[in-house]
Amino acid sequence: MELKLTRFDSIDFNDVFFDSLKEDYEEIPQWFEKKSLAGDSAYVFSEEGGAIDGFLYLKVEEGIVSDIVPPLPYGRHVKVGTLKINAHGTKLGERFLKKIFDYVVASNAEDVYVTVFEKHAALILLFERYGFEKYGNKVTKNGVEWVLYKQLSNIPNDVTKRYPVVMAKDRRKYLLTIYPEFHTRLFPDSILKNEDPQAIIKDVSHTNSIHKVYICKLYGANQLKCGDVIVIYRTGDNVSPAWYSAVATSICVIQEVVLLGSFKTVDDFLQYCLPFSVFSEIELRKFYKEGKYPYILRFSYNYALPKRLNRATLVTDCGMVDDRWGCTELNDKQFSRILEMSKANENIIIN
Known part of the structure; x- marks a missing residue:
């Protein structure tokens, strides 16, 4: 569908x-x-x-x-x-x-x-x-x-009411890594040309929704706050070197970060995550029981970048350090360069 x-x-x-x-x-x-x-x-x-x-x-x-x-x-x-x-x-x-x-x-x-x-x-x-x-x-x-x-020029304080506009000026920016199998289901408008939309884009909540929930244990994810801007980074495909196949695809805005331990029961956890998560109920129940993924990120999917920048470009042209990325803070210069090179619409991202 x-x-x-x-x-x-x-x-x-x-x-x-x-x-x-x-x-x-x-x-x-x-x-x-x-x-x-x-x-x-x-x-x-x-x-x-x-x-x-x-x-x-x-x-x-x-x-x-x-x-x-x-x-x-x-x-x-x-x-x-x-x-x-x-x-x-x-x-x-x-x-x-x-x-x-x-x-x-x-x-x-x-x-x-x-x-x-x-x-x-x-x-x-x-x-x-x-x-x-x-x-x-x-x-x-x-x-x-x-x-x-x-x-669009009316920018309310509420991050949902001002959607899809991204208020990046004077806000913290991060690069957030997501594996390909989860990235494609979360971001249907940011799929790559070699992926099959017919097999992936289905009538399920996490695909249709503007709001996304992602569960992870990425170092630094707990420091994210409401209004922080994140650049979604799809990791390599394990076929080609990540230097060429890993790419920045989307701009999102954090709504909140919740700790797994804050949910008193598994039902509370499911009620919060299930409508917006790429994970099944069985997977979520397992995550809750094992407690291996402590951070639940909720964010809005604001903008698919017109041009996807691979890891080589992010390092050589955008000033990022060639290191292991997870939840990596970007400085204003790096973020601006990513927007410039990806040909992002200046009217949608106020930087």
Whole structure:
């Protein structure tokens, strides 16, 4: 199962998934046909049997957005044109939100907005959690919709509300190493070209979620604090030398670090870790019993680096010491060089 960009004319509009949209929006059959004839595409998430479980249409709007009250000022905006998700406890909503933010960043847009009926309370709460605020209303023959709006230049103190923006200025930075088998499952947008997304990206919580939990015993991991910025480093593939195959792939932000010993029971531990961890319940129970991995890191997956820097580049061009890396602190110069060489978007990382 995959979140896939699909042409409208390849989507089965008769799928029962679209029934509620047809009830809410009288004109949606004509809209769908128009998009099909134009060759437009949307993001679709389907079950193994082919039934649709999620649908997302995005578009860039230039200028003033005048069909809402109050209008959005002149600028480059992303509109979440249509979004519906069948929620079933796998954080699929977060996966779609991440795709929305990825689209905003790639489009060099200044903001993003969505219109939604007040009755869709769970969807509204999801958007509000990530910094969307009620901006106004949109009135059509279908009724009154809320306009939820997020401006990237608005940087709240809450690390979740300001997602995907990374506040790196005056924050500590670290390189965090993760083995390939765990890296790929945790960071589906940061897979390498020689990995098979069809076999890896599945509808499970740790893949879909913006938030990740990683359990480790890396030296120095206990010193991480909320707001610290981490560069994810995928270790070598054991086929090619790590000098060439180990790479920096992603930028994340620490939310909290919890010690294994702080959980009074295994059930408390499972409740915290299971929805966001790459490890199975059996593995987690074993970790809790044996106590070999004392640090539980929770962080947000903010940004997949456009260009992956291998170990050779990190050492020779970014000033890192050729040593055994685990949770290794970066100075500002090293971090800035990593951003520069990886061609990171300056609007998403404030350094």
